[in-house]
Amino acid sequence: MADVALKKVKVSRQSPTQRLSGFFKKYGWSYVFVLPSLLVFAIFTLFPVLWAFVISFQDFRPRGGGGWVGFKNYTDAFTTQDGVFVQAIKNTVFYTLVTVTANIFIALTISSLIQPLSKYVKTFFRAAFYLPAVVSAVIIAVTWRWMFNTQWGFFNYLLGLVGAGPVRWLSDPDIALNSIILSTILTVPATGIVLFTAAMDSVPTDYYEAAALEGAGAVRKWWSITLPLIKSTTLYVVIFYTIASFEIFEKVYVMVPSGVGDSTQTIVTQIYQTVFQQFRYGVASAQAIVLFLLVASVSVLQFRFLKSDVEY
Amino acid sequence: MAVRTISRAGRVGLSWPKSGLVLAWTALIITTIISLFPMYWLYLTAFTPTQDTIKATPDLLPVNASLDNFSRLFQQARDYWGWAANSLLITLAITLFHIFFDTLSGYAFAKKRFPGRTIFFWLILSTLMIPPQVTLVPLYIVVQNLNLSNSLWAVILPGWANVFGIFLMRQYIQTLPTELEEAARIDGCSEPGVFWRIILPLAQPAIGALAIFTFVRYWNDFLWPSMVLIKSSSYTLPVGVASLQSEFSTDFGLIFSGAALAALPMIVFFLLFQRFFLEGVRMGAVKG
Secondary structure (H helix, E strand, O other): HHHHHHHHHHHHHHHHHHHHHHHHHHHHHHHHHHHHHHHHHHHHHHHHHHHHHHOEEEEEEOOEEEEEEOOOOHHHHHHHHHHHHHHHHHHHHHHHHHHEEEEEEEHHHHHHHHOOOOOOHHHHHHHHHHHHHHHHHHHHHHHHHHHHHOOHHHHHHHHHHOOOOOOOOOOOOHHHHHHHHHHHHHHHOHHHHHHHHHHHHHHHHHHHHHHHHOOOOHHHHHHHHHHHHOOHHHHHHHHHHHHHHOOOOOHHHHHHOOOOOOOOOOOHHHHHHHHHHHHHHHHHHHHHHHHHHHHHHHHHHHHHHOOOOOOO | OHHHHHHHHOOOOOOOOEEEEEEEEEEEHHHHHHHHHHHHHHHHHHHHOOHHHHHOOOOOOOOOOOOOOOOOOHHOOHHHHHHHHHHHHHHHHHHHHHHHHHHHHHHHHHHHOOOOHHHHHHHHHHHOOOOOOHHHHHOOOHHHHHHOOOOHHHHHHHOOOHHHHHHHHHHHHOOOOOOHHHHHHHHOOOOOHHHHHHHHHHHHHHHHHHHHHHHHHHHHHHHHHHOOOOHHHHHHHHHHHHHHHHHOOHHHHHHHHHHHHHHHHHHHHHHHHHHHHHHHHHHOOOOO
């Protein structure tokens, strides 16, 4: 007890400079180590994020403008040009629903199919599926646009073989969005496959042996052991693809550069146009915040829904 | 003998009956073909003379393969090598920054105790949820006001601010044993020395994953570079390839020679480091 009291007195007798140098001696290097990262983070992420919120409530234009406008940017975002932004949200949500469902289904199926194969075969397939994923989305989209070409494209050539007429894949407003969705579905969900197979690798084999002893068949084992045990990975993959789909841009921008009416507008192509063609920074920020709120709330919902019985 | 049987039986995980295996192989081979077909079509078109790309019946095999498109690409898209150089500069600048500084701050967040540590870390973590499009407008305004349009810095600096790597490195370094650091300190190693001699070598696997992730991500980045790089001489490869499409609208051979060449470095990179890529995808996912 006396010892502690003595120490306390000693500390309080230190001069402020002494205490400061003591502080630096103890923590100085830690701050030096995190400083560069924190600095660029503060300037190029934290500050822009906060400023985006501010701008979304201001009448901000390249020259002049300014002043608070309340929620006007948000109402403008939804109402100008006959509510094209509403259509863009609908398109994005539709795109997300279809492609995420398909991606999860395909990734799960393929992973389950390669799981029992030998290590080398597994590696080969994983690599073959992942290869297109390292190529820029722009280049992939340029290729798809060419394959969808009405006159010379590969798809209409295939249709021609069976005598079906040419389809205007990317210029018919009723079809264009579906063509873009088709291109996403036909792109094998490589990330999902890599993650699912990794998760399946880590399921203890004892479970399968025990199930085999009980006389369970392959499908039963898959349904009652594999699926429940990889559920946390499924949650991650679902959220991963959902966020990526909500932020779809490159593909649409390259495949249908000027859009097919409103039918191919997505949230991010709208933001891009609001900044770049209309210079309405306040409205664009409001749209970006709406995107953030959508992504965040959907992720939370999925988390709630899929998390409930992750426990095992 | 008995041991071997047991260990073999121990390896039986998920398995399909023989008849199902045939079905599985068929499905996998078809999926592989679908997966790689766009890549094939990309390279096929790149080597097909433009007049042959617009035929009622396209050649499914490279029957008239020629390098004609590539020579025209270099004549007509004079900035092409400049785009490649810009891409390389930007991507290297971003990747090298992340390799060093993410490991440094990841180490501090993982192993050191200092006032503000928790707050700073949660601040960083919370922005991981925010879509990058949110910062688009403010960054664009800054770039306009500082006259940074067409400057490679306009792409490099926001790239440095990506915090994913800090998180990845912290998670990995947390799993490293602390005894080595302490031993080094007792032997008189300075704090930067501990980082340089102990942490950096030990964190090698995570650094590899981070490097590959960052490199691919920024090599392929499009939205932000396309907003701030306006002059053809300042384009990166993805921005340049997209511009080829609007500039040479029907010259498919030329467009595809540009696209095929731009895709090549990543494909080679992937084939060389394939194992690290897939490992990296897995490591990156170990988030929550």
